[in-house]
Amino acid sequence: MNSTNGTRERIIEVAKSRFHNRSYADVGIREICDMASIQKGSFYHFFPSKRDLVLAVIDNFALDWANGFVAEAFDPLLPPMERIDYVIDAAYFWQRSSKELNGHIPGCLFGNLALEVSTQDDVLRAKLNAVFISAKDRFKDTLDEAIEQGIIPPLDSEFTAEAMLAYLEGMILLAKAKNDPEVIYRLGSALKNIRIELNTH
Amino acid sequence: MNSTNGTRERIIEVAKSRFHNRSYADVGIREICDMASIQKGSFYHFFPSKRDLVLAVIDNFALDWANGFVAEAFDPLLPPMERIDYVIDAAYFWQRSSKELNGHIPGCLFGNLALEVSTQDDVLRAKLNAVFISAKDRFKDTLDEAIEQGIIPPLDSEFTAEAMLAYLEGMILLAKAKNDPEVIYRLGSALKNIRIELNTH
DNA sequence: CTTGCATTAGACCGACCGGTCAACTATATT
């Protein structure tokens, strides 16, 4: 019943890597097929269009992410604010090792795609936004826990979580523009001190 | 001696708008020529390649920026920390009015381009990075002034400035992904409280 | 009026784009 060769998975894996290291528009179906050692016909057997592929890639990568370093960083056994430091560490080491492998920083796939396609495809944009929302929620839960335990004074955990995500994406953007992972290392310490007070609106 | 028609300037203006609202890869020479009401021959008379065009667009936009809202926001007559608030206001109103005009948030041209091309073209990346560095320097000068006047406690102004820029770009990224300028409004208040202490390295 | 140069026009190029299609093969079910 299950595909034996896992061709579909191979396509997604190749596309994920290519999209992440270059851009959605710059990577063609032909190239993806070549790298997955298949023919175009096979590709279109599994995906109706390039757009459907990138949709699947986003799902796949969001899952990787959730099960991978996000699960590690937001480990409930860690003290809440240490989890936030862990996020920085994970981002730093990931970008650094990517640079060692490929010579350049790929940045965040979701951030890259969001800036590339948001103005052109609202469905894609919404899907990317959903990933950001779930990332924000992780931060929010952590902040709520820290407040409850009296580790940090009360704040607007919803907005602060969003602000932390913004700062994280911004650091990665700047690191990519500099092609220097150390940016994340240098700026990371400020992440957990970001605060948005309650009732300022 | 000077070109009368300003064809070159028209090309840059059109390209700037298209690149900003869509993406570098997605906008073709043909489309730019159509919108500038010229033929391909004219385009290639002024620009050897599409890449040279985007280089010129970056220069042009950086100048617009420096003379426009950056000059306004970093007005030496304003109290230092108010300048930083002004940056947020400017970003917010700009994105909001762009959305009213086009239905979507274009984000920051430099951020968009940086994420799109940084891994593919090192010269382009370096040019974008230079724009970010000069933006960071504006923040740094402001912070140094605020410290000197005793308005804020001493901090690492270089890194804090970089962190502020990262946060700004991150907010814009998230706002674009949500297609909602209010993100900038909501999160903006945290910008001027970002701090990176001295000697933490 | 002529020369010379900057600018413009638009046909044209090969390459590649995303996508289609009919034929073929492998595999599982009956």
Place this chain on the structure above:
DNA sequence: AATATAGTTGACCGGTCGGTCTAATGCAAG
């Protein structure tokens, strides 16, 4: 063994890509 179906092949499609080229303009100086 026969059949159905999932997977695969590779030729093919119209269209667009970035870029070239030649010929025709406009215009200013001699």
